[in-house]
Ligand SMILES: Cc1cc2nc3c(=O)[nH]c(=O)nc-3n(C[C@H](O)[C@H](O)[C@H](O)COP(=O)(O)OP(=O)(O)OC[C@H]3O[C@@H](n4cnc5c(N)ncnc54)[C@H](O)[C@@H]3O)c2cc1C
Ligand code: HEM
């Protein structure tokens with residue numbers, strides 16, 4: 027009996043996460059009055075947006091989310107965390123290239139030229155933020171993958187990881203709001219709410235709960 | 240031989256042209272922007288100006304401008320290129336996809352036979368010197384284009400930039416030239432303003448090559464809304480002779496969303512360019528306008544030229560027997576064949592399927608059949624140091640009707656190169672060019688006047704009114720004297736009472752004002768030349784003079800500004816150079 | 819509505835330069851391309867074709883009355 031209840035509670039917690047970080051963006055995507063693009067480009071957009079919102083959810087698949095940890099044990103939490111982390115980092119590494127995909131299907135500007143213009147448009151704050159976010163994401167990936175090989179104390183690594191993610195999430199969110207073709211008000215408010223709560227929880231854990239650990 | 244056209248009183252005009260008048264009234268309702276106070280934010284009095292010196296100034300960044308700049312540079316001149324829009328992305332060049340190449344190894348016709356065939360289709364209106372020049376040089380130009388990567392992309396800015404950058408030719412884009420400057424009967428430069436730096440710029444140049452393209456009345460359905468015959472009118476204003484205003488380009492547009500140039504042309508704008516070879520036709524005059532006029536407009540047009548019986552009309556523009564086979568009566572179908580093949584399905588070209596409307600290129604003549612009158616085959620005008628090439632030169636290369644497919648683009652390349660070399664050579668004979676400070680002051684005033692006006696008419700409103708007067712089928716396409724005169728009275732009203740009071744509140748509007756002024760002068764030229772040519776031939780159709788008149792009208796009409804500032808006309812017999 | 823919207827602009831100015839009729843300008847504060855003179859759009863799609871990030875949406879209707887030869 028208790029076991030079933032616990033299972034339901036587990037599922038319920040995960041469902042809330044899924045609702046907030048998967049369903050909400052999809053709903054916003056469909057409610058917004060965005061210019062129609064090709065099916066391929068719409069799919070790529072959704073993948074990018076979901077990748078980003080799931081990064082936000084990463085904060086809740088760690089020790090920060092103590093209730094979840096209690097419910098499904100740390101190993102399982104980390105399984106989810108690592109799976110989403112590695113999968114979507116890999117996908118989002120391709121995101122700048124996704125943006126020039128339409129250039130493969132016409133005879134105009136070549137994809138290479140378009141890409142070079144894109145990553146050299148330093149006129150645009152959004153592009154600079156994107157590049158910073160991209161770099162920190164790359165470092166995040168490398169330091170995560172080689173966390174046992176880089177001779178850091180586990181605690182130091184976690185701090186590094188935590189600070190990198192904070193830098194990443196702030197620049198990335200700003201980037202998305204500044205540049206995103208779907209960066210209308212509902213989306214922006216959603217991102218800001220998510221980031222503010224994420225950072226609140228993170229700081230709470232770092233600043234007040236470190237001793238408890 | 241001079242002829243002047245009579246003016247009409249306004250009242251008489253209204254009686255004559257109720258139709259045109261009501262069109263204008265409808266047009267005027269569209270925009271709530273007639274006479275109003277000017278809300279200039281530009282501090283006109285503190286505007287500075289730049290002065291730049293060069294040997295050869297090339298105005299225009301299309302196909303003609305490209306070759307003019309490159310060849311003038313290669314002939315040893317210091318060149319500067321300036322364009323209202325972007326290199327390879329302004330004027331008509333970006334939209335043309337077929338370029339003619341005469342390859343002597345592959346063609347059955349010799350160059351002389353080619354020129355004769357063009358002449359037969361053009362009913363003698365072509366200038367064989369330029370027709371042959373086209374064929375002689377086209378292959379060389381096409382090969383150069385190939386090297387620069389022209390055929391690798393549907394967009395031309397990159398390939399056009401290559402030779403310009405390789406040679407370090409300075410290039411200024413988004414600069415609107417408004418004045419050519421002549422002193423002591425010689426060209427000394429030009430002036431205009433930059434849309435970005437919001438400055439006036441004076442160019443001191445030993446010679447100027449106009450590669451400013453053709454133009455129109457900012458019509459709907461043909462991508463020429465940035466072209467208003469600026470070069471032609473600037474040159475006319477300093478005494479150059481101008482020709483070809485009575486001819487008409489008869490491109491139709493789809494009646495649904497007629498203004499959508501891109502959609503009207505299927506996916507053509509997305510295609511890479513291709514070459515075409517000898518194929519002489521008699522295309523895109525006003526045959527379809529005539530059909531619409533007789534049959535009553537769009538309702539009965541059906542798919543034109545597709546063999547629909549009820550669309551065959553009797554009479555109309557004369558088409559030489561030899562060139563009659565080309566698919567029925569209309570421009571539409573031939574249009575499809577004129578350009579490189581396109582993808583199926585995605586909406587045909589204008590005139591193929593669906594109903595069509597006329598006037599999409601209103602105000603434009605046949606390419607190369609209007610513009611500055613050349614005094615020889617070196618693209619030279621009657622003003623020392625002033626050259627013109629491409630659509631800005633009235634070379635009559637292909638005659639007063641479209642004859643050779645793809646020759647317009649090739650002709651601009653060929654003539655650009657010829658003019659570039661000739662201008663470089665000329666500039667060596669001139670010591671220096673300098674613009675006097677009195678001229679600078681005068682021209683600065685003229686350019687900025689619309690910004691200084693406290694109130695005035697908007698360029699947008701005057702343009703729409705002009706469109707309402709000129710574009711109806713029964714005005715510039717199917718012409719008759721009384722309606723031409725009626726429209727002329729209207730245009731003269733715009734010239735005398737609106738043009739001097741156009742207002743601009745920023746540099747975008749300043750550009751529109753100068754363009755509108757040029758359109759009004761062009762309209763006057765078109766109407767007066769159309770009244771003067773009392774015959775029908777090629778793309779000029781007078782319903783009151785429907786026959787070709789070989790006896791009196793084997794002549795081109797030249798237009799120039801008389802001593803008293805009025806518009807003068809003269810006839811120049813075919814196959815002669817002006818005296 | 820001719821040129822309708824620009825979404826996901828990176829401020830590279832390709833469209834501004836490529837527009838033959840000067841419809842688009844750079845917004846000096848946001849550093850993004852902005853449709854300023856929509857009524858002058860000739861619906862030629864050059865801006866869209868030159869845009870490296872496919873940010874421009876264009877519809878075939880013109881925003882001001884269309885004058886043609888017959889109708
Ligand atoms: C839709 C379309 C399809 C066509 N298809 C074909 C085809 O398949 N084959 C073919 O042979 N021809 C075709 N043509 C015709 C061909 O495009 C032109 O004849 C040719 O490109 C003209 O080149 P140009 O350099 O003389 O003038 P343009 O290309 O018109 O260039 C004029 C230049 O002058 C500049 N300019 C104008 N006024 C000013 C000013 N006041 N100050 C500064 N600069 C100014 C403009 O910005 C522009 O750069 C087509 C035209 C169109 C519109
Ligand atoms: C964008 C992706 C990621 C984000 C936003 C993110 C975020 C976080 C955060 C906020 C923490 C908590 C840090 C702390 O409690 O001090 C954390 C912990 C951790 N992360 Fe990530 N992470 C991401 C990717 C990864 C990846 C790819 C791995 C792969 C190994 C990983 C492994 C870990 C581990 C092992 C912990 C420690 C768990 C713990 O002790 O709480 N993370 N992550």
Ligand code: HEM
Pocket residue numbers: 071074075078118121122125144145153156157159160161163198201202205206207208209825826827828871
């Ligand atoms: C890892 C870092 C990055 C993340 C998480 C990220 C995420 C996103 C997201 C979610 C969007 C919004 C998509 C939409 O609204 O449809 C977006 C848009 C965009 N991004 Fe990034 N991005 C990153 C890095 C970059 C980089 C390095 C570039 C290129 C320099 C870039 C260029 C763009 C552009 C041009 C857009 C707007 C176009 C569009 O919305 O499709 N991004 N980004």
